Amino acid sequence: MKRVAVLGATGSIGASALDVIARHPTALRATVLAAGRQVDALVELCRQHRPEHAVIADEAMLGRLRDRLRGAGLSTIAHAGDAALVELVGGDACDTVVAAIVGAAGLPSTLAAARAGKRLLLANKESLVLAGELLMAAAREGGATIVPIDSEHNAIFQCLPDAPARDGLARIILTASGGPFRGRSRASLRDVTVEQAVAHPKWSMGPKISVDSATLMNKGLEVIEAHHLFDVDGDRIQVLVHPQSLVHSLVEFVDGSTLAQLGLPDMRTALAVGFAWPQRIASGVSGLDLLAEGGRLEFEPPDLDAFPCLRLAFDALAAGGTAPAVLNAANEVAVSAFLQRRVGFLSIPAIVEDTLAALPAIPAVSLDALHDADAAARRHASRAVDDRSSA
Ligand code: NAD
Ligand code: MG
Known part of the structure; x- marks a missing residue:
């Protein structure tokens, strides 16, 4: 038990x-x-x-x-x-x-x-x-x-469970649904509402991660997450938009093999894997009928101009040290302000970028240093929210 x-x-x-x-x-x-x-x-x-x-x-x-x-x-x-x-x-x-x-x-x-x-x-x-x-x-x-338990990382975990295979890992390909605003230009995102932003096309999730999915910051956080979980640098992590959300991620090996994990978009599958691994138990999720799901799997590159949060996350990972902590804290403050209707949707990447610029990365030697960076970023981002909401 x-x-x-x-x-x-x-x-x-x-x-x-x-x-x-x-x-x-x-x-x-x-x-x-x-x-x-x-x-x-x-x-x-x-x-x-x-x-x-x-x-x-x-x-x-x-x-x-x-x-x-x-x-x-x-x-x-x-x-x-x-x-x-x-x-x-x-x-x-x-x-x-x-x-x-x-x-x-x-x-x-x-x-x-x-x-x-x-x-x-x-x-x-x-x-x-x-x-x-x-x-x-x-x-x-x-x-x-x-x-x-993140579906993408759970997929990679299933494709790459043991250490010997990791030596032959070439690349990780994280899939993204693209969120509710896939295909839209940056200019058209200025006046989107909270209701539109949290209405995810494929997944039912809490409000914060739903907004993160709409800005693509969720995928950015997941790039950093994959770096830590699987010990791969950002230049070996690719993001592909996959609107059907059936391929949860892919792993490419040095021999040319690519493995993927597929399933319906329901987090109970990942949780059942987590509870039972290396065994398998029922999760309540039915198997995948590819024909019933439309018979198509499509992939496209992410639009970093419309969704700069993904680029900011790759940059923060490359900068290292306290930069990911600053990115995360500024994003939490900005998303919370958006959900409270204090700032607009495009203010989220703007506040994160502004906070990263104001607080350059320093080496993160201890938990205290990270907590300090987190707190400084929250203060800076909160002031940016105040400026924007009173403007
Ligand atoms: P949610 O908003 O639905 O639930 C958040 C939970 O955290 C609630 O139970 C809330 O009471 C609790 N909580 C909030 N602040 C707390 C605090 N200070 N101390 C203790 N508990 C606190 O969010 P969610 O969608 O379930 O997401 C939870 C986490 O899982 C997030 O980190 C999210 O990124 C991650 N995640 C979620 C999904 C998904 O499908 N929902 C997928 C992948 C990853
Ligand atoms: Mg995910």
């Missing part, structure tokens, strides 16, 4: 993870559920999944969580705050951790799971972008197995 902590339980990945867990009651059990601020949704999940522990990030909500759990007649123990979450993740309440908190807020718990040698189902890509070297080193030292 695997004892699973689902971090970000009330989110989109959290729901998919709990769906797969519930299909395998004798093999998988959710023992820890964690969320940011949604007490009622968390208690409802506790009612369904009966975990031993529930954690709410906002410490002011601990009393409410405890009262609601008790009111529902549940014996789930209530906790609050980052420190409590880190302790539970590192302790024996779980052996498997689904890291699906959105944003840099997921780093402490993801790091704790890596250090404690857990099986780490890693959806929280921002933690890799912010502190990829430290996180990968922590996993090596702690003996953790990382299974990437």
